[in-house]
Amino acid sequence: MTPPPRRTRARRLFASSSWPEARYLAAVLRTETVGGALLLAGAAIALGWANTPWSDSYLRLARHVPWPGGHALHLDLTLSAWAADGLLAIFFFVVGLELKRELVAGDLRNPRQAVLPMVAAVGGMLVPALIYTGINLSTARGAPQGWAVPTATDIAFALAVLALVNSHLPQGLRAFLLTMAVMDDLFAIVIIAVFYTEHLSPLPLLAAVVPIAAFALLLRAGRTHWWALLPLGLLAWAFVHASGVHATVAGVLLGFVVPVRGRAGGQPGPAERLEHRWRPISAGVAVPVFAFFAAGVSLRGVDPGRLLGDPVTLGIVAGLVLGKAAGLFGSTYLVARWTRAELDEDLSWADLFGVALLGGIGFTVALLLGGLAFGVGTEQDEHAKAAVLLGSALSAGLAAAVLRRRNATYRRGSGGLGRDAGAEGARHGGRVVPDHAT
Incomplete structure (x- = not known):
């Protein structure tokens, strides 16, 4: 008698990660959630200060040059420029470390697992760019060059909103949000380096190879002394800044050359140790300070009709609120249809839609791209x-409304724990991970 044909198990989207990946995700969530709250605080203080009778003092602070006369050493920058070019290099260094880790030891090392967040990130950037371009294509004053502004997702801001609604979404979906944001950051880096480099000087860029290579060799030799690595990082930053490429790219390049695997079995590698050390500085200092200097938009005396009627404003708001949600949700749905994959049994498409709305929260990189596209301090900038703030607030509100309902559903269905907690515990020797730990 011929045995019945064996049924092939359908591929599951957003299945829970391995136990080490779940612990790594939990640590990232804790840091980024606190960083997101500090980011919101910095932006709120700046926005409030810029719209008070003492707004001139805010502008004087932002335009203050702490080291005048340092043109030859690239030190003649204002405080706001130091925040955008200097402190954000720390943020992008952590992004580089995260990308390297994901590509070597994380979910992105598996092409099958990498396809979904990569396609989602591409869709989540392409659709907002097309919406913005469609609105601004026929406008004057160089408005079309701002097409990249609504393409970026701010993961710290998004995770802060996720924490505020106390969501019990399964770990697999939140892991997808982080992985998608990593790919989003990678594409944003490429956009900054390729499309927003006006005057390229090859010699300083070539010179940057020397300190970056020395940085990599020291780490591969197990030399992690800060007094050796930090000067090399600063030198690489100075050369990249002098080349005309945005200086934050130096942070990414330094992050990429850090080895991931440790020299001894089971020991954390240099990438994990450096990320553990620098992520709190990035999330707790660099990004909030940048937000403080970037979000101080004065609305005093601004004609609301002129602001809301500007195609730049309309394109960015529509790109963030509509484009991001449509791009992320639509591309994921198409992947499921083309590959005949199924959602993990603990998830619904409503969960994914809520996370897609979170993707419309663009802040750190979006504000940076606005300054690069239009020039810092211009009316368009x-x-x-203002459009980034408005679009992010609308996306956050819509996402919170959807996820709060999903949160209530998961509460009723699991007694206060995410549905994946029990299943995840069963997979790992009965260890149940409470939702607040992830």
């Missing part, structure tokens, strides 16, 4: 900042 001010409108772009």
Whole structure:
């Protein structure tokens, strides 16, 4: 008698990660959630200060040059420029470490697992760019060059909103949000380096190879002394800044050359140790300070009709609120249809839609791209900042409404724990991970 044909198990989207990946995710969530709250605080203080009778003092602070006369050493920058070019290099260094880790030891090392977040990130950037371009294509004053502003997702801001609604979404979906954001950051880096480099000087860029290579060799030799690595990092930053490429790219390049695997079995590698050391500085200092200097948009005396009627404002808001949600949700749905994959049994498409709305929260990189596209301090840059704030607030509100309902559903269905907690515990020797730990 011929045995019945064996049924092939359908591929599951957003299945829970391995136990080490779940612990790594939990640590990232804790840091980024606190960082997101500090980011919101910095932006709120700046926005409030810029719209008070003492707004001139805010502008004087932002335009203060702490080291005047340092043109030859690239030290003649204002405080706001130091925040955008200097402190954000720390943020992008952590991004580089995260990308390297994901590509070597994380979910992105498996092409099958990498396809979904990569396609989602591409869709989540392409659709907002097309919406913005469609609105601004026929406008004057160089508005079309701001197409990249609504393409970026701010993961710290998004995770802060996720924490505020106390969501019990399964770990697999939140892991997808982080992985998608990593790919989003990678594409944003490429956009900054390729499309927003006006004057390229090859010699300083070539010179940057020397300190970056020395940085990599020291780490591969197990030399992690800060007094040796930090000067090399600063030198690489100075050369990249002098080349005309945005200086934050130096942080990414330094992060990429850090080895992931440890020299001894089971020991954390240099990438994990450096990320553990620098992520709190990035999330707790660099990004909030940048937000403080970037979000100070003065609305005093601004004509609301002129602001809201500006195609730049409309394109960015529509790109963030509509484009991001449509791009992320639509591309994921198409992947499921083309590959005949199924959602993990603990998830619904409503969960994914809520996370897709979270993707419309663009802040750190979006504000940076606005300054690069329109020039810091121009009217278009001010409108772009206001649009990023408005679009992010709308996306956050819509996402919170959807996820709060999903949160209530998961509460009723699991007694206060995410559905994946029990299943995840069963997979790992009965260890149940409470939702607040992830």
